[in-house]
Amino acid sequence: MAKIIPFKAVRPTRDKVSLVASRSYQSYTQAEREARLDYNPYSFLHIVNPGYKYDKEISGKERYQLVKNRYSEFKEDNVFIQDDLASFYIYKIVDRDRQVFNGIVAAASVEDYKNDIIKKHEDTIETREIIFKDYLKTVGFNAEPVLLTYPDNESLTEIINNVQKERAEFEFTTTYRDTHYLWKIDTKDELNAIIQAFAQMQTLYIADGHHRSSSSLLLQDDLKSKTSKPTGNETYNYFMSFLIPESELKLHEFNRLIKDLNGLTKEEFLIQLDAMYRIENRGLMPYKPSKKHHFSMYLDSEFYSLYLRKPNYKFKTSLDKLDAQLLYKTILKPILGIDDLRSNNRIDYLSGKRDIVNLKSKVDSGEFKVGFGMIPATIDQMKAIADDGLKMPPKSTYIEPKLRSGVTIYEF
Known part of the structure; x- marks a missing residue:
């Protein structure tokens, strides 16, 4: 039984979301990064590249602390505001080729990952796991959801379609000509319907984000050992995910x-x-x-x-x-x-x-x-390999969609 729960996301204000949202840091060329950092004071790149403010390359724990400082400044300046109610977030992307991706941003259970309810198909590198765990522990938030996929589900499709009839909380188009939409769900009946739909699923699969998932398990072990009376409801018991039906997942080689x-x-x-x-x-x-x-x-x-x-x-x-x-x-x-x-x-x-x-x-x-x-590999191949407990070679699949960083943030 998969456990998926709502959470109180930290999000940019409506007027600044298009300025905040960024691709992953590594996907930009140096010239692209510098242009955004020079001319866009709201870019999420300022948070993940805090040394730019001092014209200095900073790494390790010193960088982690500065990331936390920049993030706090964005909150202090009301660029980011946390939702009052735990919510699910319907996210839609229409890319430049008119490919449409619909899914739900939610918190997934670390225990499900540990117990192989959330299955993986790629090996992870221990040093990268530890580095990202230490990063998460210091900064106290995660801004890039793990991409999970689930079998197509009529009740979830109906909920998504009904929510999308309303005006989106966010709607913005990137310079890549991808259009992003976000709707918030915080009513009790809809929340329960989504929770129950996932509770009936035996298995979810990681499509992208194996290191983020494994680092979340290390973080749980670390923080749980320092909690005097853990209840199981602590935020470190979950990690932010974007859950998308299998039919909408796009695999490239x-x-x-x-x-x-x-x-x-x-x-x-x-x-x-x-x-x-x-x-x-x-x-x-x-x-x-x-x-x-x-x-x-x-x-x-x-x-x-x-x-x-x-x-x-x-x-x-x-x-x-x-x-x-x-x-x-x-x-x-x-x-x-x-x-x-x-x-x-x-x-x-x-x-x-x-x-x-x-x-x-x-x-x-x-x-x-x-x-x-x-x-490209197929989704059935990916699932079969995961079900058999085997691991693909690195870089076996390039999977879409790719979400922007900084649109929804999960705090620990």
């Missing part, structure tokens, strides 16, 4: 870029590749695969198609059927010598949402020697 051929010549590399794949030279025309277990490859100014020789590969588990794992087990590790995908600096990743020409450009620049493209 991550293409792979490799810096060298592991000491092989082009001809030696192709000969080794031939053992597992039927190779066809596609020439200069950009090529993108259309089937599972097929890959595109860009090498030495030419595109190739790679078709798996299926008798030579055994599909023993749900993970073995994942193309990102297949590429790793048949090419990246045995031929190109990339064993640890998390730490090897010879590999990089490019979101498949970008055109295959971007992969070509990266290789043509000389930064990389070869690039591989694939088709």
Whole structure:
């Protein structure tokens, strides 16, 4: 039984939400960040990059404390105001391609994550978990919800549709031409209906935010040990989430870029590749695969198609059927010598949402020697891997929607 509860969000005022909301810090180029920090005093980037005020790069615990200070200043200046009543928040995004995402911002249970009611499909890195836990503990808030997905549910769809007939609390369009809407639900009947709908679900799945989820578990353990008489209702027992029906989740692939051929010549590399794949030279025309277990490859100014020789590969588990794992087990590790995908600096990743020409450009620049493209994983593959207790390789999926930071904030 999944436990989802309302919470009192800290939110920007209606007149400033479009100025506050930001993408994740890492998604901006340095020039983009500096422009926003120079000309927009309300950007959430001022909070997460507090050293900009002093023209200094600040890291570690010193940065965490300054983040907390900047956040307090935004509250003192009434840029942020906390809701009086615990609420659910209906969130809608219409992106530039007219793709529509509808979901519910709520607090999800850390215990559900711990007990595998909220299932994961990716490994996490312990050092990153600890860093983010320490960050959360110091700043006392989280501004980026974990993306969870649930089976399509008629009662939740009806609630969402009815709420959206009213005027939205927030409506703003970004420079990316995505339009964001937010409605607040705080009436008892509607709150209970949402709680009960999720209580009938056996499982939820993490789509994006594995490190945020695991860090919340570490934070719970830390803060619970310092609470004299814990009740189970403390805010640290939950983490902010955006819950979206499976049918509206959009999965893209991550293409792979490799810096060298592991000491092989082009001809030696192709000969080794031939053992597992039927190779066809596609020439200069950009090529993108259309089937599972097929890959595109860009090498030495030419595109190739790679078709798996299926008798030579055994599909023993749900993970073995994942193309990102297949590429790793048949090419990246045995031929190109990339064993640890998390730490090897010879590999990089490019979101498949970008055109295959971007992969070509990266290789043509000389930064990389070869690039591989694939088709996206499916939601059923992601769930099967999670259900089997297995973990995808890093950067197996690029998942949408991507929410803006600073629109709803969860305080501990």
